[in-house]
Amino acid sequence: MQGGTYHDLRKRGVEQIASLEFDGIAIGGIAVGESKEEMLDTMRFTTPLLPTDKPRYLMGVGTPVDLLDAVEVGVDMFDCVMPTRNARNGSLFTSQGKVAIKNAKYIDDQGPLDPNCSCLTCRTVSRAYLRHLYTNDEIAAHVYNTIHNVSFYLDLMRGIRQSIASHSFAAFRAAFLDRQPTTDNP
Numbered sequence: 001m002q003g004g005t006y007h008d009l010r011k012r013g014v015e016q017i018a019s020l021e022f023d024g025i026a027i028g029g030i031a032v033g034e035s036k037e038e039m040l041d042t043m044r045f046t047t048p049l050l051p052t053d054k055p056r057y058l059m060g061v062g063t064p065v066d067l068l069d070a071v072e073v074g075v076d077m078f079d080c081v082m083p084t085r086n087a088r089n090g091s092l093f094t095s096q097g098k099v100a101i102k103n104a105k106y107i108d109d110q111g112p113l114d115p116n117c118s119c120l121t122c123r124t125v126s127r128a129y130l131r132h133l134y135t136n137d138e139i140a141a142h143v144y145n146t147i148h149n150v151s152f153y154l155d156l157m158r159g160i161r162q163s164i165a166s167h168s169f170a171a172f173r174a175a176f177l178d179r180q181p182t183t184d185n186p
């Protein structure tokens with residue numbers, strides 16, 4: 001659902017919602033079932049139309065790259081199941097890309113999950129141990145993985161806020177994307 005009519009309706013929606021006395025404004029209905037292209041199109045069209053004196057909140061998004069793309073057009077706030085759900089599925093976000101912790105290559109890997117993360121998981125257990133916990137369906141795998149993924153997202157958002165404050169968001173985004181090529185196959 002693209003094109004003039006769709007954008008006209010989104011614009012009308014923005015105008016009506018923005019005229020009301022809400023504390024913040026959510027952009028929704030674009031991240032559950034819609035394609036990535038539709039999500040990006042709507043986000044890029046809608047966000048710049050919103051008032052800038054209220055928080056702009058994108059519902060249900062997304063990957064670390066989605067967050068960077070959304071911040072670029074003016075989104076302030078997010079919530080998403082991705083860090084915790086992916087953690088429970090053994091899909092871990094790191095500064096060097098995604099890690100599928102079940103992969104056999106981690107069986108003897110005594111290094112930390114993410115050498116650039118200071119969360120409890122990365123400070124105290126190895127990739128090999130995380131893989132052992134995950135492949136044996138240990139609840140501790142969910143706990144350790146969730147602590148790390150949530151820490152990774154919080155660190156990412158903290159870095160984004162700092163880069164905006166120092167007028168270096170574009171460089172921060174480019175550096176983040178440069179560090180992401182070594183993603184495991186799912």
Ligand SMILES: [Zn+2]
Nearest residue numbers: 117119122148
């Ligand atoms: Zn960590």
